[in-house]
Amino acid sequence: MSSRSPSAPDAADAPPLGTSDVKDRAQRSIIALGLRTLGSLGLRVVSSLALSHLLFPGDYGAFAIVAFTAAMGAFLGDLGLSASLVRQQHEPTQDEISTAFWSHQAFTVLIVGVILLLAPWLSRSYELGPSGAAMVSVMALGLFFHSLRVIPIMVLERQLRFPALARIELIEGIAQTATTIFLAWMHCGAWSLIGGGLVRGGLGMVMFWAAAGWRPRGAFRWDIVKRLLSFGIWFQLTGIIPAALQGWIPLVVGRMEGKDAVGLVNWASALASVPLALSSVLTRVAYPAYSRMQQDTEALSEYLRTSIRRVSALLCLAIPFGVIALPPFIPVVFGERWSLASALVQWFTIEASMQAVQGLLHSQQHASGHAKERMYVAITASVLRFGLGALAVMHWGIVGVGVSATAVTLTELWVTARLVSRRNPRLSRLEFEVMEPFLTVGALLALALGLSRLAMGQGGLLVQALVAAGVLTALVLAREASRRGLSLLGELRALVQQLRARRAPP
Template sequence: MSSRSPSAPDAADAPPLGMSDVKVRAQRSIIALLLRTVGSLGLRVVSSLTLSHLLFPGDYGVFAIVAFTSAMGAFLGDLGLSASLVRQQHEPTQDEITSAFWSHQAFTVFIVGTIVLLAPWLSSTYELGPSGAAMVGTMAIGLFFHSLRVIPIMMLERQLRFPTLARIELIESVAQTAGSILLASLHFGAWSLIGGGLVRGAVGMVLFWAAAGWRPQGTFRWDIVKRLLSFGIWFQLTGIIPAALQGWIPLVVGRMEGKDGVGLVNWATALASVPLAVSSVLTRVAYPAYSRMQEDSAALADYLRTSIRRVSAVLCLAIPFGVIALPPFIPVVFGERWSLASTLVQWFTIEASMLAVQGLLNSQQNASGHARERMYVAITGSLLRFGLGVLAVLHWGIVGVGVSATAVTLTELWFTARLVSRRNPHLSRLEFEVMEPFLTVGALLALAVGCSRLAMGQDGLLVQALVAAGLLTALVLAREATRRGLSLLGELRALVQHLRARRAPP
């Protein structure tokens, strides 16, 4: 049989992108996704403020445990086939896309069936209550919303059509926010979070299929699946194994601190995910863009280095002040019931800023074909998070989750930067460029917070935050004055000038 149907053209139906096209589309994609992110964050603020008064830590704890099971199913059902299609140099054929599509669906059927059968056991193990099994089963069935959208999203991402993706994802966020708030107002508890996610999945699936304009036309072929798995399985294991090991949080924290403790950790993670919203934008664009540039090591190195400098500048100048503001901000805005999570949110926010840069390095590793290397690093980091996390929770309670995670992420960031720099001769000293801003600004943050607490004694949290912010401003300006070459403020000015030049009429 022919490798593809004579009437089946290449799936993308578009000419190959040149290097200049890739850069232009990548920049447009970043802008579109950043605008979407701003809208999504606004919706998240509305959702968090509303749901924090309608739900309780226990509701978030139950949802965190159920969502973990669903997330594992989503990882297992993907197999990394779509990532292989994004990375390959030639445009995917109909046979390749159709083979990947039906593989996703078949494996998702198996995963959903397994989770549904295990639902009663999972509910009793994690003490989810009488409706726990129904929650797990419902979230499992919702995995089809994920599997059915993988291929349409792959097609849009490969052609860097992120403005279209951004519009659809913003509509998804609106649907999820409205659904969750409506159900929470009707006193559905944890079910409101589950229902909002299902509404998002259904709306997104319909819109992604309409945007991609693709229907299964080719022939399913095992040889294609095997070839795609040779890269895809390593790519996907990078997400599966760390996600599985992350299950220690609901298990250990749930046993030691109860469902409320799990809920506080889950809530803190969600609130601290603003830098990760930036990371997800850059990582999504970076992987297909780096994949198209992998044959030009010099251009790829310049693009990666510039991206890291600009992201680090924005995060290192903004995140520390956000960290300082969190203790007085959380109880006033969200209520006293969440004040116990303030310190945890601070640690998660610092970690998230480092993960934003880590995402760029991970994309470069995967795009250059070193997914197996990335997997080994991810597994080692996850094992360290588990081991150190358990010890930290024993000594410091739920705050130990944030302390241990931040320490491991910092180490993983350095090691990944070192591996990437060794693979590309144009990336020498990359690890220093990556680590220096986080280490120096982090030290200044610790000094400012420590001095404010010693100086202000028993004064309120707001006074301490204002004093710490003033001290940090002076320390950062002193650091900038001693810098040689392009400082963080200088990099930020260069970024603003670049954006203005792009917006200027030709």
């Protein structure tokens, strides 16, 4: 008797999707994930407001260091086998899926064992305190929640069943937020962040298995592992190496500025990640969608261009005003203890907006089989972040993290767009279309902030923000009237019309 759910067919039994089916499912998936993202952002607001008064920078600093170790373990335990199954043209067989599943578990057992052995050393090296080794160990054991969900998520993503994923992830978020706030209220410190993550992982694992309806039934085969690794290892290295090099933040900042400074950087990064919520929605849908559309280069090129134009328009119209509002907003809402991170949040927000567009380009590189090319760019950018970031911290303190990261991400965005455009003649001048709105609106933002500070002198932060917002509005409208570059308002109107057309009755 099969354990499969009638409403959730195995990946091996799913019918092939045509280009029109892929586009339709992708659009429905973006809407579903977008609604989930709005719910997640609401939960993040509630969590940030509560935890900013219950926890301290040192708690975030300790968690950031421990979470970095766990994140590296998660990357190493995957090796991109599931990504290879999502990308391949034929539907995965039961042997392929089961081989990937058991490989993930074996890799995870090895990684968890190594982390458990290193836990005391990691605790001493990063000065995590008497409970540091226990925190590292618990986070390491939590990696099994990640490894056991990888294949069920792959099954759902390959079938573009993102509405089901969205529902599960929203429930996960609610459970994590409630648990974290409760534990913080109980004065658990960094353990509250760890506990919330573990509850999310365990609950989500159960729900993903139920939704996918898949059970391991095929045979394990080494030839499948070797074939999947030929692409998967390069795909996964693009995440592993940057994540490893990202460890310079707790290492360098912790040594130079202390654990509290690491907490401020981690908190600022989390608060500034709103644009990345949009990026995660688009990137998750884009990779399987682009993979299914590789044979139709004309449709794929137009789909990629349209996605980039509309995402850029949304971000360039919204993010600059958010950057202006942050200095008066943070101390009032979150408390004075976090005001030192205001400038850092501004830089991270600008960087995150560029990463949102970069995610679409990364998806196209991976879907077209150029993961090795993507890896080289990611390594170079990560090395630059490490080197320039360390120098910037020496000269400007923690704000230097944001300045250097933004400069490197801007350069990486141009290089990635250039590589993608060279691979497809239908994407000529893509790098100009990608860079122009960020460069022009970024220059207008800098001008508006500079003029507001000159005009107001030592005026309050709120007054400066209001003046800067007014100046920026006038400058953006002047840019739109000049009809040079991407029409931000025109793309926004086109997006609204598309959404209305989908909601209109047939």
